[in-house]
Structure formats: C-alpha cells, structure tokens
Amino acid sequence: MNLGQLPPRxxxxxxxxxxxxxxxxxxxxxxxSKIPTEPELVAQLGVARNTVREAVRxxxxxxxLDIRQGSGTYVVATSELAAVMQRRFAHxxxxxxxxxxxxxxxTAAGLAAGRRTAEDLGQIDRALAHREDAWxxxxxxxxxxxxxxxxxxxxxxxxxxxLLDLYADLIEVxxxxxxxxxxxxxxxxxxxxxxxxxxAIRAGNSQEAAAEAGTHAFVWEHSWRR
Numbered sequence: 641m642n643l644g645q646l647p648p649r650x651x652x653x654x655x656x657x658x659x660x661x662x663x664x665x666x667x668x669x670x671x672x673s674k675i676p677t678e679p680e681l682v683a684q685l686g687v688a689r690n691t692v693r694e695a696v697r698x699x700x701x702x703x704x705l706d707i708r709q710g711s712g713t714y715v716v717a718t719s720e721l722a723a724v725m726q727r728r729f730a731h732x733x734x735x736x737x738x739x740x741x742x743x744x745x746x747t748a749a750g751l752a753a754g755r756r757t758a759e760d761l762g763q764i765d766r767a768l769a770h771r772e773d774a775w776x777x778x779x780x781x782x783x784x785x786x787x788x789x790x791x792x793x794x795x796x797x798x799x800x801x802x803l804l805d806l807y808a809d810l811i812e813v814x815x816x817x818x819x820x821x822x823x824x825x826x827x828x829x830x831x832x833x834x835x836x837x838x839x840a841i842r843a844g845n846s847q848e849a850a851a852e853a854g855t856h857a858f859v860w861e862h863s864w865r866r
Contacts, residue, residue, distance in 0.1 A: 653691050656685060656691055665719060670715065673715050674712045674714050700713070702720045703720060703724065722808070737813065737814065743854075745854065748800070749794055749841060749849040750849055750853075751798035751800055751803075752794055752797035752798045753841045753849040755797065756841055760793075760797035761797075763797070764794060764841065767794075768835075770790070771783070775826065784815060784818045784819050791814075837852040840852055
C-alpha cells in the first residue's frame with residue numbers, strides 16, 4: 641500500500657499523522673481493525689521509526705487508535721469527535737441514546753425521501769438485503785453491523801453532509817449500545833421490519849419516512865427488554 645510521498649522535516653511528523661488519519665477516515669482501516677506494524681509503516685512511508693511512533697501515539701492520544709502491548713495497534717474511532725463521543729456517552733442511559741438516535745434518523749429519513757437519487761435507492765436496497773441476510777444467519781455481531789450500516793446509508797441519502805458527519809461520528813456509540821443490548825444471540829422479539837421505511841423513502845413520502853425511522857430506536861430498546 642502506497643501512502644504517498646511526504647515533505648521534508650519538520651512538517652514530516654504532522655504529514656504522517658495526516659496520512660494515517662486519512663486511512664482511518666476513508667475506511668481503509670475500519671474500526672476494530674489492526675493497523676500495519678511499525679516496521680511496515682516505516683517501509684510504506686519512507687520515514688524514520690521515531691516519526692511513525694510519534695504519529696501513532698498522537699492518534700492514540702486523540703482517541704482514534706488503541707495501542708495494545710503484545711497485540712498491536714487497533715482503530716477504535718473514525719475521528720477525534722467520534723472518540724470524544726464514545727468517551728462522553730460510555731455511561732449514558734440507553735433511553736437517552738435511543739432518543740438522540742431517533743431524532744437524527746427521523747430527520748435524515750424525512751430528508752432522504754425528498755432528496756434520494758436512483759443510486760441512493762440502490763444502495764439502500766442493498767443495505768437492507770445485507771441486514772436481512774445477517775438476521776437470517778443468526779450472527780448477532782454481523783446483524784448489529786449490518787443494521788448500523790443500513791441506517792448510515794439512509795442518513796447519507798439525506799444529502800446533508802453536516803448531518804451525515806454527525807451521525808457517522810455517533811455511529812460507534814450506537815453500535816456499542818446495540819452490541820450490549822443484543823448480546824451474543826439474536827432474540828426473535830428484537831426484529832424490526834425496515835421495509836416500510838424503505839418504501840416511504842422510495843415513494844418520496846417524507847412524513848411517513850420520518851415517522852417510521854423515529855420509532856425504530858425505541859422499538860429496539862423495548863423489544864430487547866422483554
């Protein structure tokens with residue numbers, strides 16, 4: 641993997657930080673993945689070991705990376721704001737996170753119904769199919785990932801970059817709460833049909849799409865606690 645040419649010092653350390661951050665924010669290094677080893681990064685970037693070490697430590701300090709002795713370095717957040725949100729909401733009540741999620745997803749779905757393109761609808765359909773496949777597989781972790789990604793695609797269809805950035809930064813908080821509530825096994829009572837949401841977006845019905853999306857977070861919360 642070629643991470644690009646770097647400028648001479650003293651800008652080099654900051655440039656390495658920017659290159660590594662770009663790998664994270666672009667999704668090349670997704671949350672949960674292990675980044676290349678220090679020697680690999682030295683070879684890819686063509687810089688000194690100390691420069692790479694400084695960059696990795698800086699991103700760890702900012703909450704994007706987690707350095708685990710004896711295991712490696714892992715991506716834990718997609719941005720500094722996402723890292724702050726994860727720390728800030730780590731002990732928040734589930735219902736409060738559900739309320740925030742409901743507000744954002746309802747707004748995004750309403751906008752998506754009025755702004756979605758043919759390409760957006762294709763991506764939403766594929767994300768929904770992936771979610772259904774994950775549910776049928778019985779793999780709880782895969783389903784949580786597929787469900788959060790589905791909602792991220794819907795938010796993207798709103799074509800509001802500020803809303804998308806905010807939701808993307810919050811998505812790991814939502815994912816963590818879903819993992820905790822779903823547990824190691826899927827419960828049939830937790831299934832929430834998303835077909836009506838997709839059809840409302842397809843039909844351009846902003847009011848119905850917003851209402852449908854707004855109920856999902858609370859249905860999840862209550863169904864998991866039956």
